[in-house]
Amino acid sequence: MQHRKITFVGAGNMSRSIISGMVKSGYPAELITASNPSMPKLEALQRDFAIQITQDNLQAVANAEVVVLAVKPQLMAQVGEQLQQTNLDGKLFISIAAGLPVSRLQAMLGGQYPLVRTMPNTPSALGLGMTGLYANSQVNAPDRTFAGDLLGQVGKTAWVEKESMLDAVTAAAGSSPAYFFLFLEAMQDTAMQMGFDKDTARLLVEQAMLGAAHMVCHNSDLELSTLRAQVTSKGGTTAAAIEQFEQQGLRELVNNAMQAAVNRAGEMSKVF
Ligand SMILES: NC(=O)C1=CN([C@@H]2O[C@H](COP(=O)(O)OP(=O)(O)OC[C@H]3O[C@@H](n4cnc5c(N)ncnc54)[C@H](OP(=O)(O)O)[C@@H]3O)[C@@H](O)[C@H]2O)C=CC1
Numbered sequence: 001m002q003h004r005k006i007t008f009v010g011a012g013n014m015s016r017s018i019i020s021g022m023v024k025s026g027y028p029a030e031l032i033t034a035s036n037p038s039m040p041k042l043e044a045l046q047r048d049f050a051i052q053i054t055q056d057n058l059q060a061v062a063n064a065e066v067v068v069l070a071v072k073p074q075l076m077a078q079v080g081e082q083l084q085q086t087n088l089d090g091k092l093f094i095s096i097a098a099g100l101p102v103s104r105l106q107a108m109l110g111g112q113y114p115l116v117r118t119m120p121n122t123p124s125a126l127g128l129g130m131t132g133l134y135a136n137s138q139v140n141a142p143d144r145t146f147a148g149d150l151l152g153q154v155g156k157t158a159w160v161e162k163e164s165m166l167d168a169v170t171a172a173a174g175s176s177p178a179y180f181f182l183f184l185e186a187m188q189d190t191a192m193q194m195g196f197d198k199d200t201a202r203l204l205v206e207q208a209m210l211g212a213a214h215m216v217c218h219n220s221d222l223e224l225s226t227l228r229a230q231v232t233s234k235g236g237t238t239a240a241a242i243e244q245f246e247q248q249g250l251r252e253l254v255n256n257a258m259q260a261a262v263n264r265a266g267e268m269s270k271v272f
Pocket residue numbers: 009010011012013014015035036037038039041057070071072073075078079096097098119120121122174
């Protein structure tokens with residue numbers, strides 16, 4: 001990918017994931033800066049990836065061609081106001097914040113800058129991320145390619161043409177790792193109630209999940225329902241378990257949960 005001087009404002013979990021992927025893919029560390037109010041995460045990034053670090057957002061942004069906005073949504077207005085003290089013309093902005101629409105981000109930055117709004121997820125830390133991207137009309141073709149390549153360093157990407165679809169990406173991929181963890185927690189607890197120690201219970205569910213995930217990825221020509229049917233012997237144990245999920249409304253529950261994520265993104269766009 002093209003290499004540009006890039007600054008991450010906010011050096012938390014998601015920035016670390018993306019920076020890790022960039023450096024592993026050969027992006028020159030000397031072109032990457034992270035800015036954060038406290039030092040420990042910055043020092044860890046410098047130690048692990050040899051990038052530039054600073055506690056001075058303004059200096060870091062002034063020197064950058066690309067600015068990744070990676071603070072919590074509720075802190076973005078404060079950061080935007082601070083950044084207005086420097087000349088932001090000509091910079092490409094990439095936001096990873098949940099919920100905040102381009103119009104709000106532009107108001108926070110005080111101008112109509114090229115802005116790619118994205119929604120990544122934490123598996124990006126392992127190079128297995130899924131990121132949705134949306135570009136505003138100021139983003140030119142090279143900027144679009146740069147943003148796609150950047151998030152492509154840490155996983156797969158999907159562009160959306162309608163900004164509202166980013167909230168659906170949040171529900172389906174940004175937040176969804178947590179749904180899977182919850183499901184695994186519940187299975188681990190049950191396996192322990194059935195007599196396994198904690199480590200063995202975890203091994204059982206994590207290896208089953210890993211195998212199932214690989215089966216999904218390696219059989220993209222098969223419907224998910226076909227993979228399920230291959231496990232589900234007629235009148236057998238799986239059928240008994242699936243019947244419980246279906247009777248007790250798992251599909252409706254999933255629908256309600258994902259809709260709640262979308263609704264919350266909509267609320268966040270108004271309150272932050
Ligand atoms: N976690 C997730 O699964 C996902 C998160 N996101 C989005 O990513 C963004 C970051 O989330 P995440 O990395 O998880 O959060 P973190 O809390 O891990 O990181 C946020 C960082 O911002 C720093 N920060 C606070 N105030 C400022 C400031 N004024 N200037 C610069 N940096 C500041 C914090 O520093 P300190 O700790 O020192 O206060 C912290 O290191 C959020 O907007 C979230 O919506 C998107 C997709 C998935």
